Amino acid sequence: MGSYIARRLIALVPILIGVTMVAFLVSRGLPGDPARLYAGMQASEGEVQAIRVSLGLDKPLYHQYWIYMQGLIQGDLGFSLRTGFPVAEDIRNRLPATVEMVIFALAFALSVALPLGVWAAVRRGKLVDRFSRFISTLGVAIPDFWAALILVMIFFVFLGWAPAPVGRLDLGASPPDGTGFYLLDSVVRGEWGTFTNALGHIILPMISLGFPAIAPITRLTRNATLSVLQSDYIAFGRASGLRGAPLYLKYVLRNSLPGAITMTGLISGYMIGGAVLIERVFSWPGVGLYAYNSLERTDHAAIQGVVLLSAVTYLLVFLVVDLLQSIVDPRVRLK
Amino acid sequence: MTTTATKRKWDRRLVVGLIMFGAMICVAVFAPWIARNDPLAIDFATQFLAPSADHWFGTGRLGFDIFARVVYAARYDLVISMSAVLMSIVIGHPIGLVVGYLGGRVDSLTMRALDVIQSFPAFILAVGVLAALGEGVFNLILVIGFVGIPTFVRLVRAEVRSLREHSYVEAGRAVGNSRTRIMVRYIAPGTVGTVVTQAAISCGWAILLTAALGFIGLGVPLPDPEWGAMIAEGVEEMVVGGRWWISVFPGIAIAITIFSLSLIGESIADLVEPTRRKSR
Amino acid sequence: MSAILELRGLEVEIEGLPILRGVDLEVRPGEILGVVGETGAGKSMTARAILDLLPAAATVSFEECTFGGTDFIPPRARQLARGHQIGFVPQRPRGSLNPVFRVGKQIVDTLRRLRGMARTQAREEALNLLRSVRITDPERVYRSYPHELSGGMCQRVCIAIALAGEPELIIADEPTTGLDVTIQAEILKLLGEVIAEHNAAGMLITHDLGVVADVCDRVAVMYAGRVINLGTTVEIYREALHPYANQLVSIAGSLDSGGTPQEIPGRVPNPGDELVACAFAPRCFRAEDDCYGEEPPLVHIGGQMAFCHHPLTSEAVSV
Numbered sequence: 047m048g049s050y051i052a053r054r055l056i057a058l059v060p061i062l063i064g065v066t067m068v069a070f071l072v073s074r075g076l077p078g079d080p081a082r083l084y085a086g087m088q089a090s091e092g093e094v095q096a097i098r099v100s101l102g103l104d105k106p107l108y109h110q111y112w113i114y115m116q117g118l119i120q121g122d123l124g125f126s127l128r129t130g131f132p133v134a135e136d137i138r139n140r141l142p143a144t145v146e147m148v149i150f151a152l153a154f155a156l157s158v159a160l161p162l163g164v165w166a167a168v169r170r171g172k173l174v175d176r177f178s179r180f181i182s183t184l185g186v187a188i189p190d191f192w193a194a195l196i197l198v199m200i201f202f203v204f205l206g207w208a209p210a211p212v213g214r215l216d217l218g219a220s221p222p223d224g225t226g227f228y229l230l231d232s233v234v235r236g237e238w239g240t241f242t243n244a245l246g247h248i249i250l251p252m253i254s255l256g257f258p259a260i261a262p263i264t265r266l267t268r269n270a271t272l273s274v275l276q277s278d279y280i281a282f283g284r285a286s287g288l289r290g291a292p293l294y295l296k297y298v299l300r301n302s303l304p305g306a307i308t309m310t311g312l313i314s315g316y317m318i319g320g321a322v323l324i325e326r327v328f329s330w331p332g333v334g335l336y337a338y339n340s341l342e343r344t345d346h347a348a349i350q351g352v353v354l355l356s357a358v359t360y361l362l363v364f365l366v367v368d369l370l371q372s373i374v375d376p377r378v379r380l381k
Numbered sequence: 382m383t384t385t386a387t388k389r390k391w392d393r394r395l396v397v398g399l400i401m402f403g404a405m406i407c408v409a410v411f412a413p414w415i416a417r418n419d420p421l422a423i424d425f426a427t428q429f430l431a432p433s434a435d436h437w438f439g440t441g442r443l444g445f446d447i448f449a450r451v452v453y454a455a456r457y458d459l460v461i462s463m464s465a466v467l468m469s470i471v472i473g474h475p476i477g478l479v480v481g482y483l484g485g486r487v488d489s490l491t492m493r494a495l496d497v498i499q500s501f502p503a504f505i506l507a508v509g510v511l512a513a514l515g516e517g518v519f520n521l522i523l524v525i526g527f528v529g530i531p532t533f534v535r536l537v538r539a540e541v542r543s544l545r546e547h548s549y550v551e552a553g554r555a556v557g558n559s560r561t562r563i564m565v566r567y568i569a570p571g572t573v574g575t576v577v578t579q580a581a582i583s584c585g586w587a588i589l590l591t592a593a594l595g596f597i598g599l600g601v602p603l604p605d606p607e608w609g610a611m612i613a614e615g616v617e618e619m620v621v622g623g624r625w626w627i628s629v630f631p632g633i634a635i636a637i638t639i640f641s642l643s644l645i646g647e648s649i650a651d652l653v654e655p656t657r658r659k660s661r
Numbered sequence: 662m663s664a665i666l667e668l669r670g671l672e673v674e675i676e677g678l679p680i681l682r683g684v685d686l687e688v689r690p691g692e693i694l695g696v697v698g699e700t701g702a703g704k705s706m707t708a709r710a711i712l713d714l715l716p717a718a719a720t721v722s723f724e725e726c727t728f729g730g731t732d733f734i735p736p737r738a739r740q741l742a743r744g745h746q747i748g749f750v751p752q753r754p755r756g757s758l759n760p761v762f763r764v765g766k767q768i769v770d771t772l773r774r775l776r777g778m779a780r781t782q783a784r785e786e787a788l789n790l791l792r793s794v795r796i797t798d799p800e801r802v803y804r805s806y807p808h809e810l811s812g813g814m815c816q817r818v819c820i821a822i823a824l825a826g827e828p829e830l831i832i833a834d835e836p837t838t839g840l841d842v843t844i845q846a847e848i849l850k851l852l853g854e855v856i857a858e859h860n861a862a863g864m865l866i867t868h869d870l871g872v873v874a875d876v877c878d879r880v881a882v883m884y885a886g887r888v889i890n891l892g893t894t895v896e897i898y899r900e901a902l903h904p905y906a907n908q909l910v911s912i913a914g915s916l917d918s919g920g921t922p923q924e925i926p927g928r929v930p931n932p933g934d935e936l937v938a939c940a941f942a943p944r945c946f947r948a949e950d951d952c953y954g955e956e957p958p959l960v961h962i963g964g965q966m967a968f969c970h971h972p973l974t975s976e977a978v979s980v
Contacts, residue, residue, distance in 0.1 A: 061497055189596075189636070192632035281714070286825075377760060
């Protein structure tokens with residue numbers, strides 16, 4: 047197991063280097079003058095030249111990459127012109143909001159999609175199966191940010207059940223101290239009012255971000271379950287007296303899990319992107335809203351910082367997926 | 382008996398999908414005849430009108446007629462997404478063909494490069510590149526097309542690797558055809574089915590991406606209409622003023638278009654790959 | 662001697678196609694009944710019908726089905742028998758064990774489910790079961806995943822699982838499929854021994870008559886969804902009444918003595934094919950007009966019974 051983790055980590059290194067190269071090229075190598083972009087349109091030619099030198103843009107490209115990497119290793123993503131803080135610090139402060147939302151969205155999507163997928167496979171060709179396929183096709187077609195707005199329309203504008211889609215807490219409510227994960231912090235501190243407040247605010251973002259993930263996870267779970275149901279070991283299990291709930295929960299779901307985990311990894315990459323859109327709708331103060339605001343003000347260091355970090359996060363998610371995979375499926379470790 | 386029943390059902394999906402998508406194309410082509418109002422006419426006298434007989438989908442902040450804009454936006458969204466997919470295919474297909482057929486070092490290097498590109502969530506990569514390039518229809522096509530390349534490379538490569546071993550390809554080699562000729566005449570035709578299927582699916586995905594980029598202000602610059610940007614215009618109006626119509630109608634247009642494309646994609650996939658039907 | 666399992670008139674249809682067309686057989690206490698026939702004769706379907714494991718599209722009917730005196734016609738009774746009264750040994754043993762659980766856990770789970778044992782007790786019993794199927798290092802196998810074991814080893818584990826519920830009957834469905842020839846013999850010998858040791862009866866489904874000769878007490882020969890000849894192994898080998906059984910035996914015999922592989926001319930009918938009164942008539946060297954026109958009668962001679970107009974004996978008595 048240990049050697050498996052080590053091998054996976056080593057395999058990650060060249061990809062990480064490639065990712066930094068792409069991120070570097072996107073921020074420096076594209077047409078246009080990065081120093082001019084960095085300085086802003088109002089800056090004088092002298093200021094632009096000064097920035098050019100300070101960024102090392104007068105040096106050859108490979109040298110620039112070297113400087114960029116040295117900065118990266120020290121956690122330097124540059125300064126945000128908009129906030130005036132280091133980009134790394136800005137992102138660190140906003141990360142818990144995004145992670146909290148993504149985790150809730152994943153949990154929501156999985157809790158709907160896994161049972162639905164298994165059910166659709168068991169009742170193959172019946173009403174549930176067709177219904178789940180219809181939902182799948184529909185789910186792919188509806189943009190998540192639009193679905194978010196529709197939810198706001200129904201539950202805030204018309205029904206008034208949901209709180210205003212502005213931030214993680216009601217206006218004026220003070221966030222709990224701690225990790226920045228409001229739901230966790232409020233539970234740890236026993237601030238139940240804050241907890242219900244935060245919970246009320248996270249429900250619609252959670253559904254909006256999780257909703258597009260339901261379709262692919264359901265479909266994959268269904269197909270994985272079907273092949274499990276037709277397998278020899280299920281036939282033997284049934285012949286040996288395995289029936290009902292234990293058969294489905296212990297055997298079928300358990301054997302469908304590897305596929306579902308892979309899909310969840312893919313989906314979480316999608317959610318990193320989707321967070322930008324959903325946070326925009328709900329003014330959710332996370333990394334996505336940060337990226338959106340940076341886009342509005344063409345704050346390049348901030349944008350490229352988010353781009354790079356998304357890729358690194360995605361790679362880490364896949365590492366975790368592989369490790370989980372090797373836990374739930376002993377055959378993986380052999381490869 | 383049951384097989385004919387399922388066949389008929391799949392054909393129906395294809396027909397419905399084609400009719401819906403064809404209707405969207407018609408809307409785009411005949412936009413000036415369908416929408417009576419000018420999509421770019423700014424008129425503060427008609428600001429924020431709810432849907433009515435004059436303005437079927439209501440009006441927005443600048444008095445734009447939303448129906449006209451939804452209709453004209455079909456031109457932008459369809460042209461952008463279809464050109465982008467075309468670009469992905471034109472670049473991705475030959476790469477997949479060559480690396481899949483040759484294998485070896487070229488293949489593994491290309492695959493590592495794709496791994497790197499696909500380490501970025503597609504939407505985020507598009508945002509990053511577009512932010513550096515600047516907005517505009519041409520850049521949008523370029524970026525969405527670029528992000529879609531890896532899908533086609535992988536797809537074609539996988540197909541080629543299985544076709545390469547077929548006996549008719551062996552036979553082609555045995556009679557002394559050149560490598561290029563084998564690839565173009567013997568292998569490439571076999572990849573058409575999967576590529577067409579993926580093209581339909583990718584096209585829906587490209588519309589989604591176009592709209593998402595438009596939604597965060599990286600799309601077609603105002604005042605030209607684009608569905609995603611139109612949804613964005615309505616966010617604050619919906620939350621603060623309860624004016625739901627600004628965002629709702631462009632979203633429905635997106636959903637209809639993508640829904641029709643996935644119907645087409647799924648039914649073609651079933652036609653191309655009959656074995657898939659059995660596993661359902 | 663009353664039978665432990667008795668089947669009369671078992672019929673199975675799948676999507677309107679007759680698969681089994683009236684199967685009659687019984688398994689007596691302590692014996693191993695071999696069920697032989699070519700692929701498609703309905704051997705596995707018979708076993709699956711007994712355990713109510715047929716696909717959902719199948720319709721099943723019995724004239725009679727009893728197990729140890731209890732009525733087995735209600736599907737519920739047959740479902741509840743799985744693992745408890747009837748143990749099952751599968752084909753393709755490697756694929757039949759769940760790949761994500763260790764072997765030990767799979768046996769322990771079965772014991773807890775079938776015999777309600779506590780965890781520690783089940784662990785002891787699991788190791789005992791592994792020893793009883795002649796596994797020399799039960800501790801290692803207990804800790805292994807199925808993919809770490811050979812096919813033969815996996816089949817031993819499957820047999821251990823089949824024994825876990827202390828069944829009165831063990832049904833083995835082509836248990837040696839996919840195993841090496843040397844291992845096949847070991848597994849069959851093992852199966853015969855454990856059935857005897859556990860005072861159970863056995864039903865061994867196979868297309869290999871050589872296998873039957875080694876372990877079975879009696880043989881049921883199936884053709885096109887029916888048992889067409891049933892008798893002791895010796896009877897079937899020496900003087901099978903039915904021409905089909907007779908030919909099967911002589912082909913198996915010539916193979917064993919190194920002769921060239923022969924086969925019965927014609928082909929096995931597929932479900933849904935138009936059948937004449939005696940399904941075997943088109944391939945039978947003794948067939949006459951009555952074979953095409955009238956249902957073959959049931960003939961009893963000695964311990965044997967057969968459905969045939971022209972059995973291979975002069976003293977046949979029609980009943």
